Amino acid sequence: MDAIVFLKNDHKTVEKLFKRYEKAGRKAYREKRELVAKVIEELTVHAHIEEEIFYPAARKAAPETDDHVLESVEEHHVVAWILAELKNLDVKDERFDAKVTVLIENVRHHVEEEEQEWFPQVRAAMGRKRLRELGEEMEAAKPRAPRDPLSVPSADA
Ligand SMILES: [Fe+2]
Numbered sequence: 101m102d103a104i105v106f107l108k109n110d111h112k113t114v115e116k117l118f119k120r121y122e123k124a125g126r127k128a129y130r131e132k133r134e135l136v137a138k139v140i141e142e143l144t145v146h147a148h149i150e151e152e153i154f155y156p157a158a159r160k161a162a163p164e165t166d167d168h169v170l171e172s173v174e175e176h177h178v179v180a181w182i183l184a185e186l187k188n189l190d191v192k193d194e195r196f197d198a199k200v201t202v203l204i205e206n207v208r209h210h211v212e213e214e215e216q217e218w219f220p221q222v223r224a225a226m227g228r229k230r231l232r233e234l235g236e237e238m239e240a241a242k243p244r245a246p247r248d249p250l251s252v253p254s255a256d257a
């Protein structure tokens with residue numbers, strides 16, 4: 101599969117989970133906990149694959165988008181920490197919904213920048229064949245990517 105299509109599919113999966121969270125009742129604790137557990141897993145794996153495979157390849161193919169890559173990594177950093185906090189926070193805590201709201205705002209902003217501004221430049225620089233090779237590599241990496249948000253490389257710095 102094409103690498104950018106692959107990443108956009110992940111974005112869609114996460115957006116669906118966000119919408120379900122937004123529709124869940126305030127006291128639907130079990131549902132909210134399950135949705136957030138899925139979001140944590142999806143975003144952690146996605147960030148791993150982007151940081152380890154896609155971002156370096158994109159940077160190499162389109163060096164003029166350097167600033168975009170660096171900003172994206174900083175956004176991942178913030179998201180990884182919010183995910184780690186949510187993992188350990190009681191779903192009934194008064195800060196839980198607020199933290200999820202901030203997570204959703206951050207991720208939507210990040211996804212929009214990737215999809216609207218940056219990916220089209222990467223697609224033009226890489227070409228179809230390279231994007232397909234990269235997509236295969238990313239698909240293969242998905243099952244073995246770590247699930248702990250703080251294991252995402254950008255969480256560290
Ligand atoms: Fe990203």
Ligand SMILES: [Fe+2]
Binds near residue numbers: 111150211214
């Ligand atoms: Fe992404």
